[in-house]
Amino acid sequence: MPSPLHCKPLRVGLLGFGVVGSGTCAVLSGNRATITARAGCAIDLTHVATRTPERARAAGAAGVVLTDDPLALARHPDIDVVVEAMGGTDLARRCVLAAIAAGKHVVTANKALLAQHGEEVFAAAQAQGVSVAFEGAVAVSIPIVKALREGLVANEIEWLAGIVNGTSNYVLTQMRDEGRSYAQALGEAQALGYAEADPSLDVDGGDAAHKLALLAAMAFGGAPRLADVHVEGIRHLQACDFGHAARLGHTVKLLAVARREGEQIQLRVHPALVPSAALLARVDGSMNGILVKGNAAGVTMYCGAGAGSRETASAVVADLVDIARALRGGGSPRQIPALGFHHEVQPVRTAAPLEALRLPQYLRVPLADAGAARQVREVLAAHGITPVQQDESPQALALLTSETEEWRAAGAVQDLARQPCVAAPPTRLRVEALA
Amino acid sequence: MPSPLHCKPLRVGLLGFGVVGSGTCAVLSGNRATITARAGCAIDLTHVATRTPERARAAGAAGVVLTDDPLALARHPDIDVVVEAMGGTDLARRCVLAAIAAGKHVVTANKALLAQHGEEVFAAAQAQGVSVAFEGAVAVSIPIVKALREGLVANEIEWLAGIVNGTSNYVLTQMRDEGRSYAQALGEAQALGYAEADPSLDVDGGDAAHKLALLAAMAFGGAPRLADVHVEGIRHLQACDFGHAARLGHTVKLLAVARREGEQIQLRVHPALVPSAALLARVDGSMNGILVKGNAAGVTMYCGAGAGSRETASAVVADLVDIARALRGGGSPRQIPALGFHHEVQPVRTAAPLEALRLPQYLRVPLADAGAARQVREVLAAHGITPVQQDESPQALALLTSETEEWRAAGAVQDLARQPCVAAPPTRLRVEALA
Numbered sequence: 048m049p050s051p052l053h054c055k056p057l058r059v060g061l062l063g064f065g066v067v068g069s070g071t072c073a074v075l076s077g078n079r080a081t082i083t084a085r086a087g088c089a090i091d092l093t094h095v096a097t098r099t100p101e102r103a104r105a106a107g108a109a110g111v112v113l114t115d116d117p118l119a120l121a122r123h124p125d126i127d128v129v130v131e132a133m134g135g136t137d138l139a140r141r142c143v144l145a146a147i148a149a150g151k152h153v154v155t156a157n158k159a160l161l162a163q164h165g166e167e168v169f170a171a172a173q174a175q176g177v178s179v180a181f182e183g184a185v186a187v188s189i190p191i192v193k194a195l196r197e198g199l200v201a202n203e204i205e206w207l208a209g210i211v212n213g214t215s216n217y218v219l220t221q222m223r224d225e226g227r228s229y230a231q232a233l234g235e236a237q238a239l240g241y242a243e244a245d246p247s248l249d250v251d252g253g254d255a256a257h258k259l260a261l262l263a264a265m266a267f268g269g270a271p272r273l274a275d276v277h278v279e280g281i282r283h284l285q286a287c288d289f290g291h292a293a294r295l296g297h298t299v300k301l302l303a304v305a306r307r308e309g310e311q312i313q314l315r316v317h318p319a320l321v322p323s324a325a326l327l328a329r330v331d332g333s334m335n336g337i338l339v340k341g342n343a344a345g346v347t348m349y350c351g352a353g354a355g356s357r358e359t360a361s362a363v364v365a366d367l368v369d370i371a372r373a374l375r376g377g378g379s380p381r382q383i384p385a386l387g388f389h390h391e392v393q394p395v396r397t398a399a400p401l402e403a404l405r406l407p408q409y410l411r412v413p414l415a416d417a418g419a420a421r422q423v424r425e426v427l428a429a430h431g432i433t434p435v436q437q438d439e440s441p442q443a444l445a446l447l448t449s450e451t452e453e454w455r456a457a458g459a460v461q462d463l464a465r466q467p468c469v470a471a472p473p474t475r476l477r478v479e480a481l482a
Numbered sequence: 483m484p485s486p487l488h489c490k491p492l493r494v495g496l497l498g499f500g501v502v503g504s505g506t507c508a509v510l511s512g513n514r515a516t517i518t519a520r521a522g523c524a525i526d527l528t529h530v531a532t533r534t535p536e537r538a539r540a541a542g543a544a545g546v547v548l549t550d551d552p553l554a555l556a557r558h559p560d561i562d563v564v565v566e567a568m569g570g571t572d573l574a575r576r577c578v579l580a581a582i583a584a585g586k587h588v589v590t591a592n593k594a595l596l597a598q599h600g601e602e603v604f605a606a607a608q609a610q611g612v613s614v615a616f617e618g619a620v621a622v623s624i625p626i627v628k629a630l631r632e633g634l635v636a637n638e639i640e641w642l643a644g645i646v647n648g649t650s651n652y653v654l655t656q657m658r659d660e661g662r663s664y665a666q667a668l669g670e671a672q673a674l675g676y677a678e679a680d681p682s683l684d685v686d687g688g689d690a691a692h693k694l695a696l697l698a699a700m701a702f703g704g705a706p707r708l709a710d711v712h713v714e715g716i717r718h719l720q721a722c723d724f725g726h727a728a729r730l731g732h733t734v735k736l737l738a739v740a741r742r743e744g745e746q747i748q749l750r751v752h753p754a755l756v757p758s759a760a761l762l763a764r765v766d767g768s769m770n771g772i773l774v775k776g777n778a779a780g781v782t783m784y785c786g787a788g789a790g791s792r793e794t795a796s797a798v799v800a801d802l803v804d805i806a807r808a809l810r811g812g813g814s815p816r817q818i819p820a821l822g823f824h825h826e827v828q829p830v831r832t833a834a835p836l837e838a839l840r841l842p843q844y845l846r847v848p849l850a851d852a853g854a855a856r857q858v859r860e861v862l863a864a865h866g867i868t869p870v871q872q873d874e875s876p877q878a879l880a881l882l883t884s885e886t887e888e889w890r891a892a893g894a895v896q897d898l899a900r901q902p903c904v905a906a907p908p909t910r911l912r913v914e915a916l917a
Contacts, residue, residue, distance in 0.1 A: 078778065082635070084824060085823055188634075188776075188779035193633045198625025198629075198797075198800055200799070203516055329761050341623075343792040344792075344797075345793055346786065352780045352782075365634070368635045369632065372818055373811065376813040377817075378808055379812060382812075384520075389520065
């Protein structure tokens with residue numbers, strides 16, 4: 048192998064100098080010697096497109112060409128790879144497609160872009176014979192894309208389940224461990240910079256749905272199918288749900304689940320009870336954790352930071368090194384397909400209707416008076432639901448059911464909400480055994 | 483990209499048809515359609531060398547050429563890749579070197595071979611321009627080699643710590659959860675097939691040391707340095723140590739630790755107390771779990787099965803797919819160096835002497851009589867050791883110390899063993915905060 052001194056550097060153009068862009072710049076320069084030794088050639092940040100050039104200069108991006116025109120940079124002849132770190136889905140999409148059209152490889156951590164426009168972007172890249180890498184788009188620094196696309200490539204994936212949104216996990220952890228209300232916990236997360244001023248994308252499950260669409264495409268084939276993901280957020284959870292859950296041997300997490308059911312695939316993001324003894328129950332604060340069940344590997348688990356500038360940059364730079372190594376080896380970075388499949392194994396699987404779901408349920412029913420609990424059990428019995436475990440307080444009856452159909456559980460909750468013995472609308476959460 | 487129909491299959495020769503070999507055969511045939519779709523070409527098991535051909539035939543290896551001469555198979559002209567699944571370090575070494583000399587790529591799950599002869603094997607492969615892949619040699623189905631060599635490639639690795647031996651972890655878990663003695667727990671592990679008739683390699687830490695030598699080489703550069711690993715096993719642990727540890731907020735695990743200390747590297751395998759709240763404390767039974775701390779990614783964690791035929795095959799086949807994809811892409815599987823570095827960043831780091839270690843300690847001192855605990859504390863004080871936490875029973879005084887030098891802790895234990903107030907030699911374990 049030639050010494051790296053005789054090897055052409057990989058020339059990187061960076062679009063955006065916010066959290067991800069500045070982290071990428073810092074990691075490339077701070078760890079330069081090690082990255083060069085591992086890649087086999089230098090990875091040079093040569094161009095940056097940003098609206099805040101002074102910020103980029105201050106951050107040590109001196110020596111690179113600065114511009115405020117991302118589209119021009121995306122097509123720049125002196126660049127081998129474009130790193131899209133702008134965020135958003137409109138200008139980012141046009142820049143990524145322009146870079147691909149100009150024959151550039153693309154690295155992005157933009158989950159919204161790929162979940163919504165992945166089919167178009169990946170098709171364009173395939174037609175041009177360039178690579179679109181996105182390790183940073185799914186689980187920050189956890190190399191889960193590499194695990195699914197390469198490490199677990201020998202497996203039929205049966206299911207995957209993960210905590211893939213750090214903000215909502217921080218909120219849920221504060222509610223459980225500090226007894227905070229949802230509003231208090233969210234306020235703290237915003238004060239700490241873990242949550243945006245508008246937290247909707249995080250707490251309503253949208254961000255987790257973007258990531259799940261990408262994970263499922265790598266696990267089962269097909270394009271990312273955001274529209275097929277059933278999404279529920281965490282706004283309706285109350286601190287008391289964590290107490291009930293704990294006494295019932297569980298904790299509440301916002302889960303992203305993709306599960307193969309015959310020729311269909313379940314795609315869902317919702318808060319769920321998981322057994323307290325499960326490793327995933329201990330993935331707390333702003334951490335992310337993902338379980339993958341393969342028919343050869345069994346269950347493997349991946350955990351790491353759920354947010355962060357350098358943490359995301361770790362994944363972005365890993366994608367750059369993959370590209371540098373492939374080019375240096377005389378091959379094509381396209382040797383590994385963006386989503387892991389060179390061709391579909393079979394007609395793309397359809398989404399399983401939520402109605403087909405059959406899981407144990409957690410119900411918390413606010414009680415109007417002393418005798419109410421008995422009446423609640425009678426209503427449930429009338430719907431064919433028998434509690435397998437209960438935790439009663441003067442205010443509420445919380446219980447776990449055996450496996451129950453969605454329609455049956457939803458119907459019982461509607462019926463209960465109408466009963467005089469029930470003081471307020473019940474809360475229903477699904478229970479995931481993670482097995 | 484050409485359709486897989488027009489793409490040459492990768493021809494695989496398998497040496498050995500035991501646990502790993504039969505699993506590889508089963509996964510390649512059982513998941514063939516998916517593996518082909520992901521690799522971009524078929525991966526065909528064409529030759530098997532085994533002393534039990536009837537077993538191979540029965541296991542569905544019919545249609546492949548069977549031989550009892552592994553050396554001949556290693557050089558066979560009709561094979562692209564040799565999978566070494568024989569185990570052992572003598573014949574396996576000769577077969578692997580023969581395959582390399584014949585220009586074959588090699589995949590192996592043989593940690594002993596690579597830990598002891600890695601420098602020779604990797605050098606031969608580099609000289610021949612072939613690849614030696616070994617995902618299955620470190621953590622069974624967990625893609626930790628890929629994570630260190632590729633996923634975390636942007637990081638300066640600060641430390642890694644893991645449970646990398648499933649047999650000893652099963653024994654420790656039974657001792658903790660079922661109150662078994664070491665001998666009872668080991669007997670059960672043997673009855674279940676988790677432990678060999680001669681369990682030395684597992685319970686004395688040798689197997690974990692093999693894996694640590696490989697992990698450290700990928701994390702810090704240089705060749706695997708088995709001789710530099712300090713190794714202690716678990717035979718001396720008693721069931722009561724788990725009770726004391728639990729009451730002191732910890733659990734006992736056999737850890738493999740590699741930590742960078744300036745220009746030196748600590749390499750050690752020994753039982754240690756880890757905080758009960760740490761995720762690694764929940765990696766139980768025969769599971770493996772590894773933490774890696776990088777200066778960009780922060781701490782990421784990887785867990786999965788610590789043993790198994792199909793589980794190991796998942797990693798072996800992933801290595802085969804890496805090779806198939808690289809060849810199909812027109813490049814060389816050597817584009818990713820076996821240990822992740824194209825060249826050393828700096829002179830290979832030296833091993834840190836154990837004496838330089840400074841960690842909190844757990845001490846269990848068997849007491850001769852009622853007044854003994856006070857005397858024990860006096861002896862410790864004379865050595866400059868003050869307990870920060872204690873758990874006293876009529877039989878023993880268990881305690882945690884603040885950070886203490888090895889020589890100081892060892893000296894105090896020697897001194898205590900000589901005291902009339904001490905009924906039996908004390909037990910000393912290091913405490914790892916995993917931070």
